[in-house]
Amino acid sequence: MNRSRNVLLVEDNPYDVELTLRAFEQNNIMNELVVVRDGKEALDYLFGAGAYAGRDLGDAPEVVLLDLKLPKIDGLEVLRRMRADERTRRQPVVVLTSSSEEKDVVSSYNLGANSFVRKPVDFTQFTEAAKQLGLYWLVLNEPPPGG
Amino acid sequence: MKIEAMPAEKAARAGGRPGSEALQRRLAVAFAGALVVVTTLSLTVFETARRALASSRLVAHAHEVLQVMNGVEGTLVTAQSAVRGFVITGDEVYLRDRDSALLSLESGVQRLRDLTADNDSQRRRWQALRDRLDERVALLDRLVVIRQTEGAGRAREFLRSVYPPPPPAKTGRIRAITGEMAREEELQLAGRMREEELASAFAVASGVVLAVLFALMFTLGYLAIRRRVAQTFGLNAALLSRTEEAEAANRELEGFSYSVSHDLRSPLRAIDGFSRMLTEDYGERLDDEGRRRLAVVREGSQRMGRLIDDLLEFSRLGKKPLACSAIDMTALAGEVYRELRTADPEGSPAFDLAPLPKGWGDAAMLRQVLANLLSNALKYVRKDRAPRIEVRGWAEDGRNVYCVKDDGIGFDMAHYDKLFGVFQRLHSAEFPGTGVGLAIVQRIVTRHGGKVWAESKPDEGSSFYFSLPQAAMSGFTDPPAARGGRR
Known part of the structure; x- marks a missing residue:
């Protein structure tokens, strides 16, 4: 139950990762940002498998920022497997993606996403979005007990 | 499509x-x-x-x-x-x-x-x-x-x-x-x-x-019927295969717009974000010209982002089914105008809204039609006087006609054929925009079975008209006011 209050960022685009780090930094969000580059790595991290074997699963992320378009296993599949597993069933997940195609929004919510945010092209707006996300999910929101 | x-x-x-x-x-x-x-x-x-x-x-x-x-x-x-x-x-x-x-x-x-x-x-x-x-x-x-x-x-x-x-x-x-x-x-x-x-x-x-x-x-009767049935089935089969082709084309297009939405926006975000980081972190080491050029890069990427969004919106409008209901157009126009003014409270325009005939259509889409026309009226204003916007509506020849009239900069009717085209703009960068707004208006109104047209004189103002068929209205008498007019 010792949450480290870190944020899991599932994002394959290194520039987007850098921009997200920058936006967090600019908004004084001090939580550690754990970055994984594809869906498989995300699942490995969440379930302590592969490169993350032996990781303390009690140390669940405060929030998962999940891109949908990912190599190997896509974001919706990651979400589906998370919701199918008791350990990550209640894990807050924000879908953070480029698209706002209606089918993506609908599928995400159907699979149990807690929020859906479209990444703005304009960096000013992007920074603002990161700020709002940090404020809401890391400060206001009460996480589920025990991960 | x-x-x-x-x-x-x-x-x-x-x-x-x-x-x-x-x-x-x-x-x-x-x-x-x-x-x-x-x-x-x-x-x-x-x-x-x-x-x-x-x-x-x-x-x-x-x-x-x-x-x-x-x-x-x-x-x-x-x-x-x-x-x-x-x-x-x-x-x-x-x-x-x-x-x-x-x-x-x-x-x-x-x-x-x-x-x-x-x-x-x-x-x-x-x-x-x-x-x-x-x-x-x-x-x-x-x-x-x-x-x-x-x-x-x-x-x-x-x-x-x-x-x-x-x-x-x-x-x-x-x-x-x-x-x-x-x-x-x-x-x-x-x-x-x-x-x-x-x-x-x-x-x-x-x-x-x-x-x-x-x-x-x-x-003889049986043969005649059978021949006709065979013809009809043949025709249907032809239509069906055309429909399938069209559906395949639509799916392809959908896939296309999906990649546009995903893959084109990511690099743009990188261009804009990294330009901004460059300005913030190294701006002091650049001279004015260097900073100006970086600003142009950012502006370009942001503009392209808006273009992509508008284009996707435009393409979405062609696919989305209409959810029609009776709409209190007077209330909708008033609401849209207030929203536009709240978003951009500058200036002191005069807004004159006369009672409009009720409309039958998709509330969200007709809201967008009014929003695009009214925001144009608020945008293309003359600098030397406060703008005046009139909204009128009447019934004629089995249709309801709505008009948004302004006394802004107007346009030359010689370019009328470009007015409702996608990415067509009649005004310079002085007035921001992607050139999709009126194309969206036309697409929505056409999908409702109506027409769009306009009249204008440079420096005197423009009148934009759109019609909605009344035929669709028969079937309801006194609908609840402004149904679907709220978000």
Whole structure:
């Protein structure tokens, strides 16, 4: 139950990762940002498998920022497997993606996403979005007990 | 991207085939003919059956007449034998036999009269028979009286005096009459039978002819229908394959816009974000020109982001099904205007909204039409005076027309053909925009079955009109105000 209050960022685009780090930094969000580059790595991290074997699963992320378009296993599949597993069933997940195609929004919510945010092209707006996300999910929101 | 040309295509494919009217006429003739034939056929069958029944009744009648005549003869013989027995023996028992025989003789004669009432010659014969029988019965009575009063000898003498030959010869005369009657009946019967045979032969012949006709018409009708059905199915198959092609194209396009939405926006975000980081972190080391150029990079990427968004929105509008309801256009226009002013409260425009006719359509889409027109009116303003925006609406020629009029910078009608095109702009970068707004307006209004048009003079202002068909309005009378007008 010792949450480290870190944020899991599932994002394959290194520039987007850098921009997200920058936006967090600019908004004084001090939580550690754990970055994984594809869906498989995300699942490995969440379930302590592969490169993350032996990781303390009690140390669940405060929030998962999940891109949908990912190599190997896509974001919706990651979400589906998370919701199918008791350990990550209640894990807050924000879908953070480029698209706002209606089918993506609908599928995400159907699979149990807690929020859906479209990444703005304009960096000013992007920074603002990161700020709002940090404020809401890391400060206001009460996480589920025990991960 | 719907295939709009479908109806024209269909019409062209249908050309060269027998028209629907000719086909309908042919079908009507074939089926009416078949109906007449079937009716005639059943009437003929009915008539034949009726005649057969009548003829069998006649046969039965003739048989009955013959039978009754035989009975009459028989009872007469019985009566005569009884009287003869009485004359010989004087035993009264014979008289009871005679009485019962005479009784049934009388009833037989009456029956015979009823049966032959319909035929004059037979009736005359019956009268003769009746007279003869009465004579005979009177003779028998007299014989009995003589036997009772004067004895057997006198009676026999009397018998001989009346019938020198043996008595049955007398019965022969009666038999002659009954024989005649029977022959008459048989003659009539034979005549009727001949007629009947002729009628049946005719009925059978006409039945066969009519049945053949019916089969012919039925077959022709069936062939006509089958040909048409085959044509229709062929046409449908062609349309279906076109529809499938169109659907495939639509799916491809959907996939395309999906990648546009995903893959084009990511690099743009990188360009914009990293330019911003460069400005923030290294701006001090750049001179003014360096910073200006970076600003241009950012502006370009942001603008491209908006273009992509607008283009996706425009493409989405073509696919999204309309969710129609009755809309209080007055309330919607007021609401949209207030929202636009809240988002950008600069300036002090005059807004004049007259009551508008109700509209029938997709609330979210019509909201966007009003938003695009009103934001244009608020955007393309003259710098030297506060803008004035009028919104009007009226009904004409089965449609409702709505107008957004401004007194802004206007445009040259020479460029009118570009006005509603995608990415077409009539004004410079002085007025921001992607050139998709009016294209969206046109697409939405067209999908609602309406039209968009505009009038303008440079520096005097523009009027943008759109119409919505009233036909769609029939079916509701007094809808709740501004249904769907709220988010």
